Each structure stands twice: as C-alpha cells, then as structure tokens.
Amino acid sequence: MFIHMKELQFRAKPEKPDPVYARKLQEVLGGQYGEMSVMMQYLFQGFNCRADRKYRDMLLDIGTEEIGHVEMLSTMIAQLLDGAPADQVDEAAKDPMIAAALGGMNPQHAIVSGLGATPTDSNGYPWNSKYIIASGNLLADFRANLNAESQGLLQVVRLYEQTTDPGVRDMLSFMIARDIMHQNQWLAAIEEIEAIEGPIAPASFPRERSVEEVTRQFMNFSVGEESSAGRWANGTLPDGTGDFEYVANPTAYGDAPVLNPPAKHQHSTLGTGPYVVNEGFEK
Amino acid sequence: MFIHMKELQFRAKPEKPDPVYARKLQEVLGGQYGEMSVMMQYLFQGFNCRADRKYRDMLLDIGTEEIGHVEMLSTMIAQLLDGAPADQVDEAAKDPMIAAALGGMNPQHAIVSGLGATPTDSNGYPWNSKYIIASGNLLADFRANLNAESQGLLQVVRLYEQTTDPGVRDMLSFMIARDIMHQNQWLAAIEEIEAIEGPIAPASFPRERSVEEVTRQFMNFSVGEESSAGRWANGTLPDGTGDFEYVANPTAYGDAPVLNPPAKHQHSTLGTGPYVVNEGFEK
Amino acid sequence: MFIHMKELQFRAKPEKPDPVYARKLQEVLGGQYGEMSVMMQYLFQGFNCRADRKYRDMLLDIGTEEIGHVEMLSTMIAQLLDGAPADQVDEAAKDPMIAAALGGMNPQHAIVSGLGATPTDSNGYPWNSKYIIASGNLLADFRANLNAESQGLLQVVRLYEQTTDPGVRDMLSFMIARDIMHQNQWLAAIEEIEAIEGPIAPASFPRERSVEEVTRQFMNFSVGEESSAGRWANGTLPDGTGDFEYVANPTAYGDAPVLNPPAKHQHSTLGTGPYVVNEGFEK
Amino acid sequence: MFIHMKELQFRAKPEKPDPVYARKLQEVLGGQYGEMSVMMQYLFQGFNCRADRKYRDMLLDIGTEEIGHVEMLSTMIAQLLDGAPADQVDEAAKDPMIAAALGGMNPQHAIVSGLGATPTDSNGYPWNSKYIIASGNLLADFRANLNAESQGLLQVVRLYEQTTDPGVRDMLSFMIARDIMHQNQWLAAIEEIEAIEGPIAPASFPRERSVEEVTRQFMNFSVGEESSAGRWANGTLPDGTGDFEYVANPTAYGDAPVLNPPAKHQHSTLGTGPYVVNEGFEK
Amino acid sequence: MFIHMKELQFRAKPEKPDPVYARKLQEVLGGQYGEMSVMMQYLFQGFNCRADRKYRDMLLDIGTEEIGHVEMLSTMIAQLLDGAPADQVDEAAKDPMIAAALGGMNPQHAIVSGLGATPTDSNGYPWNSKYIIASGNLLADFRANLNAESQGLLQVVRLYEQTTDPGVRDMLSFMIARDIMHQNQWLAAIEEIEAIEGPIAPASFPRERSVEEVTRQFMNFSVGEESSAGRWANGTLPDGTGDFEYVANPTAYGDAPVLNPPAKHQHSTLGTGPYVVNEGFEK
Amino acid sequence: MFIHMKELQFRAKPEKPDPVYARKLQEVLGGQYGEMSVMMQYLFQGFNCRADRKYRDMLLDIGTEEIGHVEMLSTMIAQLLDGAPADQVDEAAKDPMIAAALGGMNPQHAIVSGLGATPTDSNGYPWNSKYIIASGNLLADFRANLNAESQGLLQVVRLYEQTTDPGVRDMLSFMIARDIMHQNQWLAAIEEIEAIEGPIAPASFPRERSVEEVTRQFMNFSVGEESSAGRWANGTLPDGTGDFEYVANPTAYGDAPVLNPPAKHQHSTLGTGPYVVNEGFEK
Incomplete structure (x- = not known):
C-alpha cells in the first residue's frame, strides 16, 4: 500500500x-x-x-x-x-x-x-x-x-x-x-x-553438463585478429575456472542442416496436384 | 561484409x-x-x-x-x-x-x-x-x-x-x-x-555539479527498516568516494508543485464562455 | 456488406x-x-x-x-x-x-x-x-x-x-x-x-458479494485533505445505495505478504549447489 | 513523493x-x-x-x-x-x-x-x-x-x-x-x-463555428431504419440545443475528390522517361 | 462516403x-x-x-x-x-x-x-x-x-x-x-x-546513375555454389538489360570503416577527466 | 555459421x-x-x-x-x-x-x-x-x-x-x-x-472446392463504373481458367446475421437481476 x-x-x-x-x-x-x-x-x-x-x-x-x-x-x-x-x-x-x-x-x-x-x-x-x-x-x-x-x-x-x-x-x-x-x-x-x-548467473547449473571447453574460448568470427588484444581473450576467467583461450579460426561442430519436406497440410510442396487434407467432408 | x-x-x-x-x-x-x-x-x-x-x-x-x-x-x-x-x-x-x-x-x-x-x-x-x-x-x-x-x-x-x-x-x-x-x-x-x-558510467561528469550528499544515501521510502541490512546501505561506496548512509526518513527537498492554468488554446479551463484562438478567419 | x-x-x-x-x-x-x-x-x-x-x-x-x-x-x-x-x-x-x-x-x-x-x-x-x-x-x-x-x-x-x-x-x-x-x-x-x-456497469453482479462498505468510501491516500472538497466525497452516491464517506486515513485490510521460496526449477535460490531438475537423461 | x-x-x-x-x-x-x-x-x-x-x-x-x-x-x-x-x-x-x-x-x-x-x-x-x-x-x-x-x-x-x-x-x-x-x-x-x-467536452468552442444543423442529426448510413427506434434519434438533445433528427438518407455535402498528379520527386507517375530531381551533382 | x-x-x-x-x-x-x-x-x-x-x-x-x-x-x-x-x-x-x-x-x-x-x-x-x-x-x-x-x-x-x-x-x-x-x-x-x-519499380531512375555492373550479378555470399543452379543466376534478366552473372566470390568495393572519436558532448571517450559542455552556467 | x-x-x-x-x-x-x-x-x-x-x-x-x-x-x-x-x-x-x-x-x-x-x-x-x-x-x-x-x-x-x-x-x-x-x-x-x-499461390487447393464463379468476377462495390476499364476486368484470367467478368451490382449471397444473446457469464444481457455463475462457493 x-x-x-x-x-x-x-x-x-x-x-x-x-x-x-x-x-x-x-x-x-x-x-x-x-x-x-x-x-x-x-x-x-x-x-x-x-x-x-x-x-x-x-x-x-x-x-x-x-x-x-x-x-x-x-x-x-x-x-x-x-x-x-x-x-x-x-x-x-x-x-x-x-x-x-x-x-x-x-x-x-x-x-x-x-x-x-x-x-x-x-x-x-x-x-x-x-x-x-x-x-x-x-x-x-x-x-x-x-x-x-x-x-x-x-x-x-x-x-x-x-x-x-x-x-x-x-x-x-x-x-x-x-x-x-x-x-x-x-x-x-x-x-x-x-x-x-560467484559471477555466473545462474550459478546452479552443473558445469559438467555444458560443453566445457567452449566456456573458455573467445572465438574470432572475422578475418583479422584485433580482437585478440583485450582482457576478454587473455588471462584468468572471471569465474575462476581457467584461462581465456583465443580461437583464431573457429570450427563448426555441426553439419549443414537438412530439413524434412513440408507437411502436406502446409501446402508448400512444389509440383503436387490439388488435394485436401482432413477429407470426409463434402461441400 | x-x-x-x-x-x-x-x-x-x-x-x-x-x-x-x-x-x-x-x-x-x-x-x-x-x-x-x-x-x-x-x-x-x-x-x-x-x-x-x-x-x-x-x-x-x-x-x-x-x-x-x-x-x-x-x-x-x-x-x-x-x-x-x-x-x-x-x-x-x-x-x-x-x-x-x-x-x-x-x-x-x-x-x-x-x-x-x-x-x-x-x-x-x-x-x-x-x-x-x-x-x-x-x-x-x-x-x-x-x-x-x-x-x-x-x-x-x-x-x-x-x-x-x-x-x-x-x-x-x-x-x-x-x-x-x-x-x-x-x-x-x-x-x-x-x-x-572507475565504476560509474559515465565517468566524465564532474561530481561537484551533482547534489553530492545524495550520491551516498540509501533512502528508506517505506515504513520499516529491513532494507538497512544489506551491503547497499553499509560500508564503503564502490566508487570509493565515501561510505553508504542509511536515511530512515527521507525528507522532501522540493515544495508541492503549482502549475499554471491551462493555455487558452488548450480548451481546458473550467467555466469560460466560448471563444476561438487565432481569430481573423471568418467562415 | x-x-x-x-x-x-x-x-x-x-x-x-x-x-x-x-x-x-x-x-x-x-x-x-x-x-x-x-x-x-x-x-x-x-x-x-x-x-x-x-x-x-x-x-x-x-x-x-x-x-x-x-x-x-x-x-x-x-x-x-x-x-x-x-x-x-x-x-x-x-x-x-x-x-x-x-x-x-x-x-x-x-x-x-x-x-x-x-x-x-x-x-x-x-x-x-x-x-x-x-x-x-x-x-x-x-x-x-x-x-x-x-x-x-x-x-x-x-x-x-x-x-x-x-x-x-x-x-x-x-x-x-x-x-x-x-x-x-x-x-x-x-x-x-x-x-x-442503473449507472454501474455491469449491473448484474450481486452487491452483497462485494465488500460493501468500501463501495462508498473515498480513500485519502495522501497527506492533506484537499480531496475532501469534491462531489466525489460528499452527498448521495450516484448509484443510490447511500452516501459518500471520506476516509482520511485508510487502513490496510491485508498483511505484509510473504511469498514461498523459488521453485527449484527456477534456479533463483541463493546459495545452493549445482543441480538439474528432470534427471534421468545423461548427456 | x-x-x-x-x-x-x-x-x-x-x-x-x-x-x-x-x-x-x-x-x-x-x-x-x-x-x-x-x-x-x-x-x-x-x-x-x-x-x-x-x-x-x-x-x-x-x-x-x-x-x-x-x-x-x-x-x-x-x-x-x-x-x-x-x-x-x-x-x-x-x-x-x-x-x-x-x-x-x-x-x-x-x-x-x-x-x-x-x-x-x-x-x-x-x-x-x-x-x-x-x-x-x-x-x-x-x-x-x-x-x-x-x-x-x-x-x-x-x-x-x-x-x-x-x-x-x-x-x-x-x-x-x-x-x-x-x-x-x-x-x-x-x-x-x-x-x-454542460455535457459537451470541450464546452468552449463556439457552436456557430460548427455546421450547426448536423449537430442534431442521426444519419442512417444503411439500408433499413431499425436505428430510428432509439433514444439517440428521438427527443431532446442532451446538450439542450434542440431535438434529435433522423436522416434516413444522408446526402453528400462534398464532391468526388480529384487529387493532383504525383510530385516529380515521388517517382510515381506512369510513363515518364528516366530523370533525376535536384540535378547539378555528377557522380 | x-x-x-x-x-x-x-x-x-x-x-x-x-x-x-x-x-x-x-x-x-x-x-x-x-x-x-x-x-x-x-x-x-x-x-x-x-x-x-x-x-x-x-x-x-x-x-x-x-x-x-x-x-x-x-x-x-x-x-x-x-x-x-x-x-x-x-x-x-x-x-x-x-x-x-x-x-x-x-x-x-x-x-x-x-x-x-x-x-x-x-x-x-x-x-x-x-x-x-x-x-x-x-x-x-x-x-x-x-x-x-x-x-x-x-x-x-x-x-x-x-x-x-x-x-x-x-x-x-x-x-x-x-x-x-x-x-x-x-x-x-x-x-x-x-x-x-517495364518490370523494375520505380522505372524512372536513370540506370546510368547506378553502379550498372552490379544490376546483373548474383553474388554468392557463402561457401559452396548450390545457388548457381537457379533461374536467378542464369539467362536473360527479366528487365531485358542483359544476362545474369554468377559471382562466386564477391569482392568488397569498400574499405574497413574508421569512425571519428565520440563528440565530447556524448561522454563516451575513455580516459578523460571530468568536464561539462556548454559552460557558462554556475549552479 | x-x-x-x-x-x-x-x-x-x-x-x-x-x-x-x-x-x-x-x-x-x-x-x-x-x-x-x-x-x-x-x-x-x-x-x-x-x-x-x-x-x-x-x-x-x-x-x-x-x-x-x-x-x-x-x-x-x-x-x-x-x-x-x-x-x-x-x-x-x-x-x-x-x-x-x-x-x-x-x-x-x-x-x-x-x-x-x-x-x-x-x-x-x-x-x-x-x-x-x-x-x-x-x-x-x-x-x-x-x-x-x-x-x-x-x-x-x-x-x-x-x-x-x-x-x-x-x-x-x-x-x-x-x-x-x-x-x-x-x-x-x-x-x-x-x-x-501456375500463378495462384498455393496451387494445391482443388478449385472445385471453392465457389468457382466468383474466382472470375470483379465486383463493383461502388456507384459508378470507372473500374470496369482496367485489365483486371477484361480479357483472360492470368491463371488461364477463363475470362474476367465485371459485376456492376454485386448481390449478397448471405442473410443479415442474427447472433445469439450473450452467455450468462458475460454479464452483458440488459435487464436481468443480479446473479453469480459457478455457484457453490459461499464467501
């Protein structure tokens, strides 16, 4: 009040x-x-x-x-x-x-x-x-x-x-x-x-459940390495779990994704004939 | 690019x-x-x-x-x-x-x-x-x-x-x-x-231009003083300019404001007769 | 059309x-x-x-x-x-x-x-x-x-x-x-x-289901009683159920609320160790 | 405060x-x-x-x-x-x-x-x-x-x-x-x-500056006149300036509008050749 | 109406x-x-x-x-x-x-x-x-x-x-x-x-004022050239001004930008002492 | 990436x-x-x-x-x-x-x-x-x-x-x-x-499920027929299923709608006495 x-x-x-x-x-x-x-x-x-x-x-x-x-x-x-x-x-x-x-x-x-x-x-x-x-x-x-x-x-x-x-x-x-x-x-x-x-919010998630090596890496997603000069790429991690690492050329952990074709009810597949989903109703 | x-x-x-x-x-x-x-x-x-x-x-x-x-x-x-x-x-x-x-x-x-x-x-x-x-x-x-x-x-x-x-x-x-x-x-x-x-952003405003005493005061705007127990009310200021002070009953520095009556062109004054601002146009 | x-x-x-x-x-x-x-x-x-x-x-x-x-x-x-x-x-x-x-x-x-x-x-x-x-x-x-x-x-x-x-x-x-x-x-x-x-919208809620005494009270939630001077604090209620009352110092009907601690799955409790909710999955 | x-x-x-x-x-x-x-x-x-x-x-x-x-x-x-x-x-x-x-x-x-x-x-x-x-x-x-x-x-x-x-x-x-x-x-x-x-907000605009006859008319913008049955089309005007009138077939006071062609700098005119406005700059 | x-x-x-x-x-x-x-x-x-x-x-x-x-x-x-x-x-x-x-x-x-x-x-x-x-x-x-x-x-x-x-x-x-x-x-x-x-909206901008060569080029901003297979990279341009070209490795026409330091009144320059812009007012 | x-x-x-x-x-x-x-x-x-x-x-x-x-x-x-x-x-x-x-x-x-x-x-x-x-x-x-x-x-x-x-x-x-x-x-x-x-998106809905005659009609919803002069009202349909037809006076296929009275729990029916839905709770 x-x-x-x-x-x-x-x-x-x-x-x-x-x-x-x-x-x-x-x-x-x-x-x-x-x-x-x-x-x-x-x-x-x-x-x-x-x-x-x-x-x-x-x-x-x-x-x-x-x-x-x-x-x-x-x-x-x-x-x-x-x-x-x-x-x-x-x-x-x-x-x-x-x-x-x-x-x-x-x-x-x-x-x-x-x-x-x-x-x-x-x-x-x-x-x-x-x-x-x-x-x-x-x-x-x-x-x-x-x-x-x-x-x-x-x-x-x-x-x-x-x-x-x-x-x-x-x-x-x-x-x-x-x-x-x-x-x-x-x-x-x-x-x-x-x-x-400690300084990570939230603190209660078990670190070993994460992909631990990438909790330390500054990844350089550009051509040129000016970004290697800062505190964020050098010295001790603020959370005390190790040191920063500078990854000059980050590699992809994943593959190129391949999505399934569209569901029929989305009417987004090229080159089908006409059809109706959920048949059984006659106008 | x-x-x-x-x-x-x-x-x-x-x-x-x-x-x-x-x-x-x-x-x-x-x-x-x-x-x-x-x-x-x-x-x-x-x-x-x-x-x-x-x-x-x-x-x-x-x-x-x-x-x-x-x-x-x-x-x-x-x-x-x-x-x-x-x-x-x-x-x-x-x-x-x-x-x-x-x-x-x-x-x-x-x-x-x-x-x-x-x-x-x-x-x-x-x-x-x-x-x-x-x-x-x-x-x-x-x-x-x-x-x-x-x-x-x-x-x-x-x-x-x-x-x-x-x-x-x-x-x-x-x-x-x-x-x-x-x-x-x-x-x-x-x-x-x-x-x-230092920790205040931005750092470049001259402190003496501010109302300096209130840069240190935690003001208790409630009945009851539970808020006096935290770090924010005790000890050294993070910016190093002194110590926190706990003000249990903050006083008003200002008066009750009195605004001027509405401008005529706002048509918000009670009890006037009809009028038109910017005359000189006849319909 | x-x-x-x-x-x-x-x-x-x-x-x-x-x-x-x-x-x-x-x-x-x-x-x-x-x-x-x-x-x-x-x-x-x-x-x-x-x-x-x-x-x-x-x-x-x-x-x-x-x-x-x-x-x-x-x-x-x-x-x-x-x-x-x-x-x-x-x-x-x-x-x-x-x-x-x-x-x-x-x-x-x-x-x-x-x-x-x-x-x-x-x-x-x-x-x-x-x-x-x-x-x-x-x-x-x-x-x-x-x-x-x-x-x-x-x-x-x-x-x-x-x-x-x-x-x-x-x-x-x-x-x-x-x-x-x-x-x-x-x-x-x-x-x-x-x-x-009648003038209350909607009219169809039974008045006795409400906290009836407060349907009549203007509550003065400030220091000073200028607000007691208006029609809203004096005379018959427009809905005809009685007269306005001016409550100069409204009292709290409720207590200070005490909320339960955060649910575990919200990761908002201070000072716990690391944990995972919905276990049974091993990475 | x-x-x-x-x-x-x-x-x-x-x-x-x-x-x-x-x-x-x-x-x-x-x-x-x-x-x-x-x-x-x-x-x-x-x-x-x-x-x-x-x-x-x-x-x-x-x-x-x-x-x-x-x-x-x-x-x-x-x-x-x-x-x-x-x-x-x-x-x-x-x-x-x-x-x-x-x-x-x-x-x-x-x-x-x-x-x-x-x-x-x-x-x-x-x-x-x-x-x-x-x-x-x-x-x-x-x-x-x-x-x-x-x-x-x-x-x-x-x-x-x-x-x-x-x-x-x-x-x-x-x-x-x-x-x-x-x-x-x-x-x-x-x-x-x-x-x-009085009941019109704001009260301070001179009534004679308005198109006075239409301050009283309910205009029936539909085929059929069910809307003629309400209080809004019958009896005294709440502002006391006369009686409601029901206009079964409202007429247009204005003409069909004819807008000027697009300004040249809008590049919206059909069938022009290419041109540049604000010439005098050579790339 | x-x-x-x-x-x-x-x-x-x-x-x-x-x-x-x-x-x-x-x-x-x-x-x-x-x-x-x-x-x-x-x-x-x-x-x-x-x-x-x-x-x-x-x-x-x-x-x-x-x-x-x-x-x-x-x-x-x-x-x-x-x-x-x-x-x-x-x-x-x-x-x-x-x-x-x-x-x-x-x-x-x-x-x-x-x-x-x-x-x-x-x-x-x-x-x-x-x-x-x-x-x-x-x-x-x-x-x-x-x-x-x-x-x-x-x-x-x-x-x-x-x-x-x-x-x-x-x-x-x-x-x-x-x-x-x-x-x-x-x-x-x-x-x-x-x-x-013609098919370009608006039609009235002189083509020679644009960087004409890039009105024809599909630029491949990715590793891999699947995008070269479509109509958008092959054959006549729909506006009839030539043929599509596929640029497998687009080059940058511009340099790396270098912005001027912050204006003083923005209080965003690192490491200055305190100052006030628009002096001449003493509190 | x-x-x-x-x-x-x-x-x-x-x-x-x-x-x-x-x-x-x-x-x-x-x-x-x-x-x-x-x-x-x-x-x-x-x-x-x-x-x-x-x-x-x-x-x-x-x-x-x-x-x-x-x-x-x-x-x-x-x-x-x-x-x-x-x-x-x-x-x-x-x-x-x-x-x-x-x-x-x-x-x-x-x-x-x-x-x-x-x-x-x-x-x-x-x-x-x-x-x-x-x-x-x-x-x-x-x-x-x-x-x-x-x-x-x-x-x-x-x-x-x-x-x-x-x-x-x-x-x-x-x-x-x-x-x-x-x-x-x-x-x-x-x-x-x-x-x-073909030019209709999506193409895969069976045309016979639609009200076919109105897939061809330009309907003139105004007094006056200037709109009959355009390509959209004359000649072959772009989808090739016939010719445009100009309907100068479109007729309504539907009736005037009559909605059911408000549900009781909406408290929107004129002239009822007070009531409460979902009884069985006594305050």
Missing part, C-alpha cells in the same frame, strides 16, 4: 519555458531507460521477490523513490511547455525562430496532452513493459538494474548539457546524484550476491 | 518432434533476451563503435557468432515442428493428449510460418529493436551485454529442464557453455574499462 | 498546401482517438452485437459514417502535402522558413507514402487495435464511445486553432459538428441503458 | 495454486483496462493537473491507491504460480490434466519471470502507455476514467466467475467493491463538471 | 461452436495478412490515389468489398464462441477435453470481448497499420497487394483443413475463391503497368 | 555531416521496408527452407549480403551524425539554420545512441519482426520479396534526390543497383516457380 506526500523529492522548476527541450526531456521520463522503466522494474522485482525480506524491502524502497522521480520529471515538463506557441500561428509565419521551435516540438504536447508530460519517449513512442525485467534471479536482475542506471545516467548527463536553464540543471543535478548512488547501490548488491554465488 | 558457411556452429537435431516445446523455445530465439537480441545488440554496438579498433572487432566477432546461434535455434525449432498434428483433426477429437498438444502449440506455427521458426517469443510477440541498446559508452553497453547474457542463460537453463529430449539438451548444453563464456567475456571487458574509468 | 459512393460526406480542400500541418492533422486520423479508432470501435461493436437489432443497426450506421471521415481526412492530408518541398534542397539551404518546414514535416510523407496520408498519428506511430474496445456490455461500451468522442472533439478543436486555412477550418467545422452530435448520441444512449440498469 | 507500507490494502492469498488462472488474472493487471492502466492514467492526470488543487489531490489519491492494487494482484499471481508443474515433464506425459494445464499456462511465467507476475495481459502482450490518456480537460478525462472503471469491473466480474477459489474470490470481492466506488466517484465528478460546463 | 447493407456477402454460420478454432480463425481477421490488412491497404491506396480515376475506383471497390469480409469473419467468430465453456469450471475439472479446450482458447474472448471477435491475430496480438503500405507507386503497391493475397490465401487454405465444420468450410470456400480472383486481379493489373513501365 | 570481413561491400562515406539527413536515411535501415527487413526476411526464409537446397542456399546468400547492407547504412549514418550541433546551444539560439537543423534531427541520436545509427525508422519507430514473412511457400514468399525490393528501391530513389552529397549518392547508387538486381532475381525466381505451379 502506498501513500502520497505533496512535496516533490527535489525542486523542479525551469527558469523559463522551452517546449523543444520538453520533448527531449521526455526521453528520460518515458523512454527505454527513463524513470518509468526503473520505477516499474524495481516495483515488479519487489512484488515478486521470493528471497530474504531485506531484498524485497530494498527493491520496494527504491521503486517507491522512482515513482517520485516520474512525478518530478512530469512536473518539469509541464512547466517547460507553459506558453508553447501553439496559439501564435501568424507570428510563427513571420519569425523563423518560432517556426523552428514549433517544428521541433512534439505535436502531441499541443494536441493530445494539454501541454502536459506524456508517458512516451522523445519521439512520442509509448512506454511499454518489455523495457523491464523481473526474472526472480537476484544476480541477473541486479545486473539489469545496474545497466538501467548506467544508461539512464548517461542520457541525463547528455541532456544536462543540452540546456543552460538553471532550473532544469538544478533538478538534473539531483537526478544525476541519485543515479550515481543507484549505481553504487547495485554494485554493492551485486558484490554481496557474487560473494555467495 | 559477411560470409555464410553451411555448417551449423553446433548440432541442432531433436530426437523427436515436440511442437509445444517448439513454442517455448521461441523465447530464447525471438524474446526480450533471445539470440536475436544479442545478435542485433552486438552488431549495432560494433557498427557504431568509435573507440579503439579492438573493441569494434570484438563486438563484431561476437555479433557474428550470434547470427549463427539464431540459425541453430531456427533449425531446431523447424525440426521440433515436424509432424505437428495440424492435419489430424479427428484423432485430436479422440485423444486428449493430442488435443492438449494442439492447445499448447503456437497456432501461427501451423497457419503462418509453414512449421518454421518465427522471429517472435513464446507468446508470439514479435521481436522489436527496443530490446537492444548501443549507447556509444563502452561501460554502459558492456553492462547491458552482461545483463543480456545473464538473463539469457537463466532462460536457457530453465528451458533445458523443461525437456528431456537428448538432442535438444545437447544443443542447449552448447548454448549454455557459450553464455557462460560470454558472461566471462563481459566481466573481463568491464574490468578493463573500470580500471581506466 | 458495404457500398462506396464517390462523393465525400463534406468538402475537404485546403486553400493551400501546408506539409507541417498535414503531419499534425494525422493525429485525428490515425492517433489514439482519431477517426480510425472510432470507425473500428463502432464496426466491431456492431459486428459482435448480441443485443436488440436497433443497437446493432445504430452501431453500424455510425461506424459506416466514420469510414467516410477517414476518407475525408485522408483526402485533406494528401492535398496539404501537395508541393511539399522535398525537391528543393538548394532553396531550403537558403531559406530558413523552408528549412523549418522541412524539419517539421513527417519524413515518411516524402519517403514512404508518396505525399499521401498514413494510418499513423502525428509522430508517425502506427494505429493499433488496442486503441479500441468492444466488450459486449452496452453500458461499458457506450461510455468508451462517449470518451472517444470527447477526446476526439477536444483534439479537433485544438487543431482548428492551429491553422487559419479556410478550407481546413471548413472541413473541421463539419467534423466538430458531428463530434458534438455523437457526444449527444452516446449521452442519449447511455441514458436509455441506465434507465434499465 | 511516495511512501510504501508493507501491508497490502486487502488480503491476496489463494487457497491453492492455479497457473492457468494466473495467466487469466494477468488481464486485469497488465491488460488494456487493467490496474496498471488506471494507476498510470490517474497519476499522469494528477501530475499534469492545472486545475483547482482539489482535483489534483483527488487524482493522486486514487492513483496512489491503484499502485496498491497492482501490488495486490502481483502478489496473488505469484502465489497462484506456486508449484507450477514446469518440473514434472514425465508426469505431464502421463496425466492429460497436467498436460492441459501446461498448455494453458503462459510459458513466460516459467521461463522469464521466475513464477512471478508480469506487466502484461492474459496473452503476454506488454502493457503500453497508449492505453491511457491525460488530456488536460477534466470532463473528457473523467469520462475516460469512468470508461476504464466500467470495462475493468466487467472484466473482474467475468474473472470472479471463472474460479471458485475462495481466496481469489475474496480479493476480487474487494476489487469489485472499489471499482463500484470508483464508478460512483467519476459519475459524481462528471456531475460536478457538467453543472458548470 | 459509404453505405451499409445488412446482408452478408456470403453465408457465415458454423454448424456448431468451436472456441479453439475461433482463436485460430482470428489470424485471417486481424493478423499480418488478415482481412483487416487488405481492407485498410486498399482503402488507403485508394484515398491517396493520384493516378487515373479507374485505379482509384478499382482500389476503393476492392477495399469496400474487404470491409464486408471483416464483417463475415467477425460474425463467424462470434458464433464459434457461442457456448464457450467459461462457465463450467467444475465440469472442466472433470473432463480433460473441456480443460484442453479452455487451455486452447484465447482467454480474452471470455474476459475482454464478450465472446466476440477481436481485431487481433491468433495469439491476441493487435492489428497495427505497419502491416500495410500505400506508397503512391502503382507497380510497387500492386506487388504488395499480390503478396498480401498470396499469403492470405495460403493461410485460409491451411485453416480450411484444420476444421471439418461444414459451415466454416462453406464460408472459407467463398473467401478462397475471392482470394483466387484477387490474385488474378493484381496479376492483371501488374501486367497492365509493366507493359508501360 | 557466419564470418565477418572488415571491408564494407561498398564505399559509405559522406562528403560532410548532415544530421537531418541521417534521420531520414534511417527509414531504409530500420523502417518497414529497410535493409533490416530484407536481411531478416531472407535469413528466416533460408533457415526454415524445406525445399530443394538451391533455394536455401540462394536465400541465405542474399540474406547474408543484406547484413552487409545494414552495416553500410549504419556506417554512413554514424558519419552523417559527426559534428551534430548538440553542444552548441548558444550558437543555435543565434542561428535559425542551426535551430532548424536541431529541430529536424532525431533527438535520440544525441541522447540515446551516441551519434550512432539506431535500429529504427525515420520517426524513431523501432524495427519489429511483423515487417517480415517466411511462410514456407516459395511463390508466396518470393512475391513478398519482390514487393520488399520494389518498395525499398522506391524509397532509396526518393532519398537519393533529397541529398546532393556526393558521398551519400555514391553509396546509394550502389544500393539502387543491388535493388534493381534483386528485383530481377525475384522476378526470375517467380518465373521458375510459376512454370511449375
């Missing part, structure tokens, strides 16, 4: 409106790695959590915080849209700067959402739940979370530099800080799990 | 058909974390790579390998669909096992794809490119890759146990091995990058 | 082309609440209608009218795209107004659709059938229809004011009139159904 | 697992009219609200309650999935009831989500934000909300009858009660707005 | 209900190549048609017919769903055939659509407008139409054999006939256009 | 950056008929191919070539994005041309992809696998392929004319040539199949 407090977690007030920037800022609200994604990802991981209670509580704490981030961004976007020049057709015709601004806006902000934030990205593409994962495996999911906070921070930093509005930068400087914290958080949580399980 | 070799990277032949399992196996072909996702993610990261050539080469090596994994899975699924009982309506009516099998199949395997694999998941949902990311930042993207290999391996392990067909398990034991290797690979690559940049 | 008449239901001819406005107008053709939505919603409600024949006939009458609205809008958009400056690269380079226009166009109008209307919204997002509903329950569906006509009219009014082209405004003045009529229509149809069933 | 309380708003515990029903119940969690939809719709309407504070507060109160409904449903689904027979391949082969159950499950519950709830509907289709609307116009949006609660209640009632599990019915009897309350709430809120604005 | 006639174009009445088949039949109603696709494709091609009036009229004739096909299929599906056993929970528990049927149904038929047809495919995936194309080029579009009728007929034939219900087969025998006619129609229309333009 | 060669199939280097054109060029990379579509369509048709080996080999040859086209376009787009003015906020404010360019860019190029190509179309809509088909029937699929190459070439030609950059035109002149070849290829392959099967 949840409770709302009317105060925002942080200030969210631009110095002046900027409808083109409002469109851009939508990316970190309703985009692939926006706040809606982390909010829903953490909430679903928490609701489904079958592990120790501290994990459930932690996931729901951060999920609940992210609902408040969606709130802050929506509030900011609504204010950036104040005074959007949708009502100045004639002035637009005279002033190329206004025309350019109108061209750069998301038209749905003026037609659909009443100059409010939309649950979409910077191209108006709707948020959808395939952006998120809750697999039940803590290590796998914490890696998903670390990735989400890394991509998200990267995007916020890029957006920070695409405006000089002090109010917007003020809010983003808070969101940047929280994304840094959340990267720290997932790094720490991963460290805790890896101490128990 | 790419070249095809007719041999499969590994054997992909089931002992006998199983159309219900064919549907399930689609998940790791065309699902959120299936082989199409890693194939396209690595290829786009490689094509767009602006870093040292060894990264581009490595990304395209593994992306090219994954095209071959799509090929193996497709081949396997087509054979699992051999003899699917779409042509046995009357027998189905008599044999509940056949009826159940028909009920559990993906109907599009029999109606649309000619008993072939489809670029969709186990519910017939189409693969789409919002499953993948290529951000240009190596650390962020390698974390996306590590997550993809973790979620992917988890799903393959679950699928391994949902069949006892030796041929299917044989192929999956190879794919499991490669997913283990690929987790090792991304762990190693991340280690290499973090040695240069 | 349907018949086409070549005349448009109303005039649809702009005074002059305007490719940026063509993009905007797409919203009410192929957007969430555009004409394609009401057309398909009414047709499917009509095709599936199991109630008295007058409802089916009425639904198909209005659905058929809406096909004609799709036709009018498509015709208008095609003409707004006449002379779109895709062939004036060099002039564009000199004239910022042309450059702005090009920037504000939907590029797919020039690349994909041959300067024709597309079945998409103003951001190029494709129409999809999750925009519509046909539930079989007349009251529920007529409310969906009233909502669609309300959102639709709102958007058309906003678009009317974003142009001063007399031809466009002429056509929109007709569409506005029909949307007003259609709101009247659904209000009247709802009145007819509510006279039989 | 939001706070989480660990208790559920109501009990959510099934008497025994039922993975096929778990799949069905997903419809009202992540489907078109599921709890995720009302949660996000109310939150976005609240975040963007530019009207009197009581509306914002009310919208966020109910939006916050709905987050708790998502929590309850997720909790229920996770428990319905307990003991899902994914690990009993051999028994399934012997027991057609188990085979049928496996066939009726959502395979992603066993492969992807670790026997947890997913943010998808009963066919595994992901929730997306085009299910919701926040237009800025209170009357239009409250109608959207009334529709959502009507469709939602209808679905929950149908689901109530598709199980006899006392625990599931217990939780649904609470959700049914809240949906009844929420229909009451939106009916009352609409009553409040209509008292100010 | 369109008119509805109450009679169906053909009989659409099953001998008895079959809810599992109802789900399958959805494929040709709302699937990628279902009747909704051809209906919308022909209507949009017609609405946008800038060519001679006979083409527009022909496109709208067939598009209008297809609306009637959507009507027939919807009617059939609604009747196949009559008596769907959603209300027989206890019997289902006893009868595995009923359980299997329930497992094979689309749950949304019982929960969402009131046992009516839905605008979705056999997996419940919604129809969307990216299934269709209206490019403005008649030859390209007629090929799209021929493809749609070919894929559609194939699917209907497969579905014909998956039932023995005489009523369903009766209706499908009509739809099969129309699909045969429509293939004939597009073949004839293509013949008419190719007589004017 | 696949191998990568570092050289591009053709040169892909623009003379100078053009971020607005980069957005447009995305259409033929990740759009409905872009290179990703043909790549995936040919690969899946090849992987699933159950026909003679020459077809499989041919399909995989061309599918493999198309992977290289995705590579070329991605490389080109990344270079067109070099120097995108995301870091010049202040200059943008002064120079309307820069402002216009920023307005016309895809914001995700600067926020999400690090100035790299994205697997999306020119409006940022993600590629999805419903763009492609692999049906198992060679004639149907080769027609899909011919359509794809026709729509694709049309779009590339339009894009060729929307730039005058010699480097871009150079690359497009190669892609145009290959699209011409690929149209030739599919025309030849279709000729080979039609020589065996």
